[in-house]
Amino acid sequence: MVIPTLTETRMSKRLRNSEVCADCSTSDPRWASVNRGVLICDECCSVHRSLGRHNSQVRHLSNTSWPPTQLQMVQTLYNNGANAIWEHTLLDPSSIMSSKRKPNHQDKLHPNKADFIKAKYQMLAYVHRLPCRDDDSTAAADLSKQLHSSVRTGNLETCLRLLSLGAQANYFHPEKGNTPLHIAAKAGQVCQAELLCVYGADPGAPDSSGKTPINYARQAGHQDLADRLVEIQYELTDRLAFYLCGRKPDHKSGQHFIIPQMADSSVELTEFAKAAKRKLQSLSDHLFEELAMDVYDEVDRRETDAVWLATQNHSTLVTETTVVPFLPVNPEYSSTRNQGRQKLARFNAHEFATLVIDILSDAKRRQHGNPVPSPKDNVDVFFKSGGSRHGSESQEIDQPDYDSVASDEDTDTDLRMGKADRTKSLDSDLSDGPVSVQEFLEVKNALSASEAKIQELMKANSNLNEELRLMQKKASKFDKQSSVSDGDYDNTVNESDLDDSGFGRRCRLRSSGWMGESGSIPELEDHECELDPSLPSTEDVIRKTEQITKNIQELLRAAQENKHESFVPCAERIHVAVNEMAALFPKRPRSETVRNSLRLLTSSANRLQTECKKASPLESSQASDMQLVTQQVIQCAYDIAKAAKQLVTITTKENN
Structure with missing residues (x-):
């Protein structure tokens, strides 16, 4: 992650001063929906993300690097009441929708807030509707012409309202021979250009004489805007x-x-x-x-x-x-x-x-x-x-x-x-x-019945701790199975991975020899070794998963509080717990799903140690580097938790 500039940080702080979430009125919103021009809280953001970028493009106000002019656009829209565009009928006393109650911060996320947010941004249920006309294409063209005229001014909320009603950001005016972005670029309207581009305007689109909005901006002396349009052109x-x-x-x-x-x-x-x-x-x-x-x-x-x-x-x-x-x-x-x-x-x-x-x-x-x-x-x-x-x-x-x-x-x-x-x-x-x-x-090129798998994946991401408690109750009826053999377990970290404090010390455990000496996964396609259908008991797997989860929570709290000195000891405890869990499983599990989950579990633990070592003050002299390392640490921890969760689910299903 790139550290935001001082200007970006100041702007984001101004945005959050005494601001409230556009959807539930929670104070101090930390996220923005760029294309909607609103600020939102963490809970509401989780719903926005589930709607997809075609409905809401979310960015964190302080932990994401913003183009300054894009942040300025969001600030202007929010301060000028862009939220009223998406809640028009709720605010109109003459509308039958005005009696509908907007959720507050005390309401439950599901279904109260989630249903409201989906109706507001996905269904556009509260947006002002134009009277029905026989020719929709003519109506859209009229809106687009209004947009074409409006972008020469700084009235952003008017343009956002037109876009919400169906105006086209790339509309080519038949008489003028250019698009709204050409006009905004010529007028030096930076925020209007940002808004149009968020809604799909093309900085490289030619006018009737072959000139692009970038050419218009340069010819009018707006060099910074021209440079920004070039960046947008290569944004992907x-x-x-x-x-x-x-x-x-x-x-x-x-x-x-x-x-x-x-x-x-x-x-x-x-x-x-x-x-x-x-x-x-x-x-x-x-x-x-x-x-x-x-x-x-x-x-x-x-x-x-x-x-x-x-x-x-x-x-x-x-x-x-x-x-x-x-x-x-x-x-x-x-x-x-x-x-x-x-x-x-x-x-x-x-x-x-x-x-x-x-x-x-x-x-x-x-x-x-x-x-x-x-x-x-x-x-x-x-x-x-x-x-x-x-x-x-x-x-x-x-x-x-x-x-x-x-x-x-x-x-x-x-x-x-x-x-x-x-x-x-x-x-x-x-x-x-x-x-x-x-x-x-x-x-x-293939139509596959993946809906069931999608639903299964969504269920698999429910609260891990709650599921573990439920599974523990189920596991009480199963007899414990001893899956630890007398083989040597040697998970050796490369000498080059050691630091002065002895991080990465050799950990020798009794196990089934599932992992190799380098800590990596042996070739599972070795046909000289027979597949082993046995799996450990659900109770054993749950117990080890709880140990991993506890250590990961400690690591994530350290990351949130910027206690980087705690990364290495946390990672070492997680690594030991992962090795112990991997040792429960046979060397050659029959199930490919089990093999893949074990691969993810152990390789993520190895990566976690490497990333945590890089958080040492001696190795991370720049704040930007430290933030990047922290992101890596968090992702590795999440991958470990995900793999452990998969193994709990698999063993519970198989043992039932």
Whole structure:
């Protein structure tokens, strides 16, 4: 995470002074809905997030880096009563809706607040409705023309009201020969430009003479606005690059792309990975844009999840309000596209980072109009060349930088994933191959009955502690099963992972030998070892999970209170508890789900130790680095809790 600038911090503080949540009137709201122009509290934000970005684009006021002009736009809208747009009929005495009671901060989140928020923003139940007309297209054109005229002024709330009624941000005026963004750019209306772009206006759209809004701004002498419009034009690829390496291109110098490089780029791609890359490159521009937008939304979901976990009260580890497990359904998309979007959440960090890199690489290729490399040239055209292109493109002014993204094997030599993936460290142990974009593309062409799995996933994210207590009651009727053998358990941390205080000390336990000496997972496809169908008792698994949960809660409280010196001892206790839980299971579980959960559990615990060690004051001299490390620590802790939860659920089901 990037530390907000002093200007951003002051602006966000001014926003929160004596402000209240737009949905329940709770004081000191800490989140904003950018496209709605309102401030919201933590509880209401959890509902906003479940609605999807197409309904509400949420950002934390102080723990997210804001473009200053976008924050200024939200501040202006909020101060000028933008909330009244979304609650028009509730405030109109002549409306039958005026008698409906708006929830307050004492009401329950579910169903009171949640139902109101869904009606307000998803159904637009309280927005002013225009009289019905026979020709809807004419009405929309009239609204868009009004928008075209209004953006030359600073009256933001008028434009937001027009957009809420159906005005089109990209409307091309037939007589004027340009769009509302052209007019706002020429007039130097920065906040109007921000609002239009939030609603989809294109900074690169040409007018009737081929000039873009960027050209209009420069010709009118609004250089800062022109630079901001360039940033917005590259927002998708900038956001993807920043997600992986914590840096953005310097557009002012002509650099428009940063394409990170995997640290294990010398590894030969599998045929499966090469085929997946070729299929990505063969997509039409339309389908590629759809995929890129879906990945952008998934990046936003993962980053917002990390901020959410960092800012919540962790007295309970996982509740139904803390996690959005996958991208919510967008009714404007096809069912297959929605299924593909949701499947992105199943990509582990290594798979997702690889997909993001491929998209960045191909976006640059497509923008420059370069042909798809031949199969012979396509072999590692990005990975083996260190990301550079062959031919004249290598001499371009916007030649990208290549930041190395660490793999599990390079945790000491290149740990840039502390800044790179702020939701998960790369985890090649969880991947069946270097690239799994094929999975995503296949689901685009297949209608699968995934609704049941989705519901199951949602249920799986209920309150962990409450579920453990219920399961403990059930477990009392089962006899304990001894699953600990006499084999040696040696989870040895690499010498390079040790610090001066002896962090990472060798932990030797009696176990079934499930993990190897390096602390990583042995090859589960070793056919010389038979699959073991036995599982430990539910009671044993619950007991170990409770121990893990208690330690994680302590770690999360330390993160929330910025007690970084507590990270290492907390991580060590979690690591020991995880090892003890893994030791309950056989070396070769028959269930693939069990194997995957154990992989996630143990690899996340190993990553957690590495990230916590980086929180040492000697190694984290910059506040921005410390925040990035803290995000990594929180995400690793969440992954451990999720894996433990999965194992509890599995063993309970199997033992029943």
